[in-house]
Each structure stands twice: as structure tokens, then as C-alpha cells.
Amino acid sequence: MHKPGPPNDDATELTGLIERHRSAERPRVFTMLDRDWDLLPEVYAPVYATSTSLFTRWLRYPSGGSMLEVGCGAGLTAVTAALAGCRSVTALDINPAAVDNTRLNAERHGVADRVRVLHSDMFEALDDTDAFDLIFWNSNFVEAPADAAYPSELARAFFDPGYDSHERYLAGAGRHLRPGGRLYLGFSDLRNRTRLDEIAARRQYRIDTSAHEQRSTATTTVEFQLLEFTPLQPGTSGQPVS
Numbered sequence: 507m508h509k510p511g512p513p514n515d516d517a518t519e520l521t522g523l524i525e526r527h528r529s530a531e532r533p534r535v536f537t538m539l540d541r542d543w544d545l546l547p548e549v550y551a552p553v554y555a556t557s558t559s560l561f562t563r564w565l566r567y568p569s570g571g572s573m574l575e576v577g578c579g580a581g582l583t584a585v586t587a588a589l590a591g592c593r594s595v596t597a598l599d600i601n602p603a604a605v606d607n608t609r610l611n612a613e614r615h616g617v618a619d620r621v622r623v624l625h626s627d628m629f630e631a632l633d634d635t636d637a638f639d640l641i642f643w644n645s646n647f648v649e650a651p652a653d654a655a656y657p658s659e660l661a662r663a664f665f666d667p668g669y670d671s672h673e674r675y676l677a678g679a680g681r682h683l684r685p686g687g688r689l690y691l692g693f694s695d696l697r698n699r700t701r702l703d704e705i706a707a708r709r710q711y712r713i714d715t716s717a718h719e720q721r722s723t724a725t726t727t728v729e730f731q732l733l734e735f736t737p738l739q740p741g742t743s744g745q746p747v748s
């Protein structure tokens with residue numbers, strides 16, 4: 507795929523991004539979307555990645571409604587949702603440091619009473635009856651070999667072996683959506699769109715691009731995309747084609 511702008515080198519971009527996440531200059535507090543945010547070690551750092559601020563601005567939060575953020579990281583999107591008028595927000599992450607970080611930011615911004623934070627692998631820690639008006643995940647974007655092991659908790663923010671987490675996201679989200687609820691994924695062209703399309707088709711979802719924008723860095727140009735998933739037929743969300 508041709509990308510205008512600086513030389514296109516996605517591997518260099520990814521290596522640089524991970525190095526910045528581990529650098530000594532990594533801030534303990536950063537400012538984004540006009541607010542200050544705590545940032546703990548080993549947590550995905552929105553300050554080094556464009557995706558968090560774009561997706562957080564693009565999402566339409568259900569005023570008075572409920573939201574689930576999968577993979578909440580530092581909690582910027584979940585806390586913004588609560589501040590934007592969501593009655594209740596559930597934020598979950600498989601990385602324990604991200605759980606602590608989201609709790610810190612919910613307290614910092616006075617919404618700890620409206621933001622429930624869970625340590626969870628995908629939807630595992632939810633009750634069967636938990637249902638939301640909006641479900642969102644800014645996913646781990648790089649497909650790793652299916653048998654790859656995570657070298658660190660931070661690596662979970664970048665790599666998805668076999669796209670297993672993407673598969674489980676689309677398999678499980680439908681069970682936690684309220685009727686008329688909306689299902690989104692934060693994606694980009696650094697990710698495996700062919701594989702995502704295949705999973706969505708098998709899980710009987712149509713994909714629409716709700717918002718997109720290209721951003722250039724020194725080494726590449728990336729298009730960020732907010733994707734919405736709609737069941738092809740009512741009542742089929744996430745069920746594989748039989």
C-alpha cells in the first residue's frame with residue numbers, strides 16, 4: 507500500500523515506539539486533551555502514541571449511558587467517557603499496572619465512583635449480565651506468530667499472537683452489548699486488516715470506518731481508523747457462521 511510522506515518503514519516505527527516507552531525520559535505525568543494524567547511504568551504511554559488522543563476524541567460517548575473500555579491502559583479514554591457524561595464506565599486490562607494506572611486517573615479526575623476498573627483477560631472478569639451501550643478497544647496492533655510468548659506486560663499493548671485477542675474481542679463483545687449498543691475498535695494500517703476482515707466475516711459483522719486520519723512521523727505515515735462493527739443480522743453478533 508502506498509503511503510505518501512516520509513519514508514515508509516513500519517518496523518522502524520514500531521521499534522522506536524517501544525524504545526520510547528522504555529526511555530528514561532518517560533514522564534510520570536503528562537498532559538493530553540487539556541488534562542493531566544498519571545503514567546505508571548510498563549503501561550502503554552498515550553504521550554508517545556497518536557492513537558489514544560484520536561480515538562478518545564472521535565468516540566461518541568452515550569450521555570447518561572454505560573461504556574466498557576477493553577485494554578484501558580492509563581485510563582485516558584475511560585475517564586474521559588465518565589467526564590463526558592457516561593453514567594457508568596467499566597475499564598479493564600490484562601496488565602495489572604494498567605489497572606492501577608486507570609484507578610489513579612479516575613481518582614485524579616474525581617470520577618472513581620463512576621469508573622469501575624477490573625483486572626481481566628478480555629471479558630473474563632465480567633458477569634454474564636453486564637451489558638453496555640458502548641464497547642471499545644484500542645487494540646494491540648501487531649500480529650505476532652501464534653506461539654509467541656509475551657516478554658513483558660508492556661508488550662501486551664503492541665503484539666497479539668495469532669490475533670487471538672482480536673478474535674476473542676469480536677467473539678465476546680456481542681454478549682455484553684445492550685440492544686442498540688455500539689461496538690468499536692481502534693485500528694490502523696500498521697495492523698492486519700485482512701485478518702480482521704476474516705474474523706469479522708466469520709463472526710457475522712459488517713465493518714464501517716467511523717473516522718480516520720493520517721499522521722506522519724519521521725519514519726512513516728500511519729492511517730488511524732475508528733471501526734464500527736454491526737451484526738449482519740440482528741441477534742447474530744459474535745456467533746460464528748454455522
Ligand SMILES: C[S@@+](CC[C@H](N)C(=O)[O-])C[C@H]1O[C@@H](n2cnc3c(N)ncnc32)[C@H](O)[C@@H]1O
Binds near residue numbers: 599600
Ligand atoms: C494499544 S494499548 C491501548 C491502551 C489505552 N486504551 C490507550 O489507548 O492508551 C492496548 C491495551 O490492551 C491491553 N490488552 C491486550 N490484550 C488484552 C486482553 N487479552 N485483555 C485485556 N486487555 C488487553 C494492553 O495491556 C494495553 O493496555
